[in-house]
Amino acid sequence: MNKNFSKRHKAESRFKAYGFFSLIAAATMLAIIIGSMIYRSIPAYTNYTIDLEINMTEISLEDGIDDINYRGILRSSLFSFFPEVQSRSDKRKLFKLISSSATYTLRDFVRENPSYIGKKFYFNVLFTDDSDLFYKGYVDISLPEDERRLDNKEITWLNQLDGTGRVKNKISRNLFLNGDSREPEVAGFWGATIGSLITITVTLLLSFPIGVLTAIYLENFAVKNRITDFIEVNINNLAAVPSIIFGLLGLAVFINFFGMPRSVPLVGGLVLSLMTLPTIIIATRSSLQSVPPSIREAALAMGASEMQVVFQHLLPSAMPGIFTGTIIGLARAFGESAPLLLIGMVAFIVDIPATFTDPATALPVQIYIWADSPERAFVAKTSAATLILISLLILINLAAVLLRKRYEVKW
Amino acid sequence: MRNTFKSFIVALSIVLIPGISVNAEEQIKIVGSSTVFPFSTAVAEEFGRKTKYKTPIVESTGSGGGMKLFCAGNGEQHPDITNASRRIKSKEFKNCSKAGIKIVEIKVGYDGIVLANSKKADVVELTTRDIYLALAEKVPANADGSELQENPYETWNDVNPSLPNVKIEVLGPPPTSGTRDAFVELAMDAGAKTFPALKELRGSSKAGKKEFKKIARTIREDGAFIEAGENDNLIIQKLDQNPDAIGIFGFSFLDQNADKVQGSVVNGAEPTFDNILVGEYPISRSLFFYVKKNHIRMKPSINDFVKEFTSKSAMGPDGYLVEKGLIPLPSDEYKKYKKAGKNLIELEL
Incomplete structure (x- = not known):
């Protein structure tokens, strides 16, 4: 008896230990993934810049703001640091150290502040990704020249520029505020984030009411017969269908049949709501079922109509479960990229979307595009965008927990 | 609760109404090859910054997928331009013509497909024959290639005594990739052709050619060739960790x-910029984009886009596309395609 007792005790403590260790293992994995993401994303948040002296004293407004040779002004400003550089090819090489976007940021700046024309001022210009990585110490100077992205000359120039005290490492506003770009120093995830949010809004607005109403109907009003059974089996089935199938469906129905445009969040939202619907229906039905029948019977006994029972008693009590189901479904849709591929949302889109019909991409897609880009600097950007996606998902799940806590009813 | 549902229905109609009255602004839509994608997007971005037009939308659908979308028809919902990492096939051209689409063909430049290994190991010197023997599912059992056998080679040394005694481990793109298509066509075919019997089979008849393609282009599936997905950055990371492995990816x-x-x-x-440029390096392919001439009246900005793409500052030998890894066209070809773009010379096959 005693022997058996201690044996059972041991088994129990072993079982506890297994559970504890698997928890530790899972936590370590998560820590490693997040940690390596954070570590790899470090170079993405800042960008080295240089203050260039812009001399516009010889330019007047009459020249027309768009016709000013901004490139030439930047070039002569940069070349003034290196009077010894004379050959054309060297000059071109030198100018390539700063971002090709500089010409356009200067143009946009002057467009907005025409009062600067005719003056001399300092303008902050980004370095290209290669120069930036050099300043951050990611270029191994000990390697032979032809194995580096920067040759010896360029490195001497960069060091010389650093000596002028005009080079600064600044928080990269582009990363947080821009759409996509082929230049890593200009690319940002704001466009994709907005695209994701618009898409998810469409998904929520469509799938939540439709899903909840379907569930209420099936649960309370539908007659139980072959047809409703068939529908029920199909809904459960749909919840397990791979997401790419919904993309194919979206392509065939919304784009090819209804002639909706490609790459727009409206179609993305429609496709993702097809995917989310079954999850919401199932969650709503099970939370409606978990409301004790006594509530329903009491309400009916007091003379409430079926509709009053549903909307005044069942639904409010089932809300926490419905919210949880909806948010989990949306979180899955948020991280989805496969169905978007087929409806044209895996695309290079620079402009930040503002409406449901502006071309847009989504955060997971942005991560995919960056991960696939040859430029080294996109590695850090990929990790940074991944971290943003993960934090948004955490926020969504947190919202689910809070909503459930707030509305939870104990029977 | 009722009010909540009412507001939902209002919100729903707000979402759907703009969807019904879709009236997208004129914006160039580009689809096609993922190999041309980095170049096409670079031009699109420059075009968006330079001109008053919106930045074109570039989708990466693969060459074949792009052609399918492109040839589906004329009109707002169909793309204006498709990129391809190979020339348009006559079947695709026929489909396009059937849909009433007139095409302008522009060759962008060249792209080398390289085999590479980690710097920690020695440079590998291969021939296309070695590549074929190491990677094909079926290889010749005798010297002239008249008898075939399942690929028995396990190390590079088995394939060719001058190669190191290292296990064959090649990381490459999956069959859906254009890089894979080009690789098997350029490297494996060339390798298989070095066997007289196979060469003869190829030239014998249409069926023989098909048979040859099957022999030359089927890659072994016993673990020596590892499909590493479409992501070339991943292949490079893996090569860095495993000095014995060889990876296949684009020159950029x-x-x-x-x-x-x-x-x-x-x-x-060697797979250098200059060797690919002069055609010395054997595994290089041409990159194209195709313009839908019918759309130009609807979207005149297509003209400006083609102009930007074919400009010297983009496609030229010192252009920004070269900076992105494109191997530029030799000057006579460049002139030819620049002219084709300018005059919108229709493609005829």
């Missing part, structure tokens, strides 16, 4: 990662 990735990996010599030519 070698260009960007020259501190980590080195290109293998193929048929005596």
Whole structure:
């Protein structure tokens, strides 16, 4: 008896230990993934810049703001640091150290502040990704020249520029505020984030009411017969269908049949709501079922109509479960990229979307595009965008927990 | 609760109404090859910044997928331009013509497909024959290739005594990729052709050619060739960790990662910018984009886009596309395609 007792005790403590260790293992994995993401994303948040002296004293407004040779002004400003550089090819090489976007940021700046024309001022210009990585110490100077992205000359120039005290490492506003770009120093995830949010809004607005109403109907009003059974089996089935199938469906129905445009969040939202619907229906039905029948019977006994029972008693009590189901479904849709591929949302889109019909991409897609880009600097950007996606998902799940806590009813 | 549902219905109609009255602004839509994608997007971005037009939307659908979308018809919902990492097939051209689409063909430049390994190991010197023997599912059992056998080679040394005694481990793109298509066509075919019997089979008849393609282009599935997905950055990371492995990817990735990996010599030519440019390096392919001429009246900005793409500052020998890893066209070809773009010369096959 005693022997058996201690044996059972041991088994129990072993079982506890297994559970504890698997928890530790899972936590370590998560820590490693997040940690390596954070570590790899470090170079993405800042960008080295240089203050260039812009001399516009010889330019007047009459020249027309768009016709000013901004490139030439930047070039002569940069070349003034290196009077010894004379050959054309060297000059071109030198100018390539700063971002090709500089010409356009200067143009946009002057467009907005025409009062600067005719003056001399300092303008902050980004370095290209290669120069930036050099300043951050990611270029191994000990390697032979032809194995580096920067040759010896360029490195001497960069060091010389650093000596002028005009080079600064600044928080990269582009990363947080821009759409996509082929230049890593200009690319940002704001466009994709907005695209994701618009898409998810469409998904929520469509799938939540439709899903909840379907569930209420099936649960309370539908007659139980072959047809409703068939529908029920199909809904459960749909919840397990791979997401790419919904993309194919979206392509065939919304784009090819209804002639909706490609790459727009409206179609993305429609496709993702097809995917989310079954999850919401199932969650709503099970939370409606978990409301004790006594509530329903009491309400009916007091003379409430079926509709009053549903909307005044069942639904409010089932809300926490419905919210949880909806948010989990949306979180899955948020991280989805496969169905978007087929409806044209895996695309290079620079402009930040503002409406449901502006071309847009989504955060997971942005991560995919960056991960696939040859430029080294996109590695850090990929990790940074991944971290943003993960934090948004955490926020969504947190919202689910809070909503459930707030509305939870104990029977 | 009722009010909540009412507001939902109001919100729903707000969402759906703009969807019904879709009236997208004129914006160029580009689809097609993922190999041309980095170049096409660079031009699109420059075009958006330089001109008053919106930045074109560039989708990466693969060459075949792009052609399918492109040839589906004329009109707002169909793309204006498709990129391809190979020339348009006559079947695709027929489909396009059937839909009433007139095409302008522009060759952008060249792209080398490189085999590379980690810098920690020695440079590998291969021939296309070695590549075929190491990677094909069926290889010749005798010297002239009249008898075939399942690929028995396990190390590079088995394939060719001058190669190191290292296990064959090649990381490459999956069959859905255009890089894979081009690789098997350029490298494996060339290797198989070095066997007289196979060469003869290829030239014998249509069926023989088909049979040859099957022999030359089927890659072994016993673990020596590892499909590493479409992501070339991933292949480079794996090569860095495993000095014995060889990876297959586009030249621009070698260009960007020259501190980590080195290109293998193929048929005596190193995969350098200059060797690919002059055609010395055997595994290189042409990159194209195709313009839908019918759309130009609807979207005149297409004209300006083609102009930007074919401009010297983009496609030229010192253009920004070269910076992105494109191997530019030789000057006579460049002139030809620039003219085709300017005059919108229709493609005829």
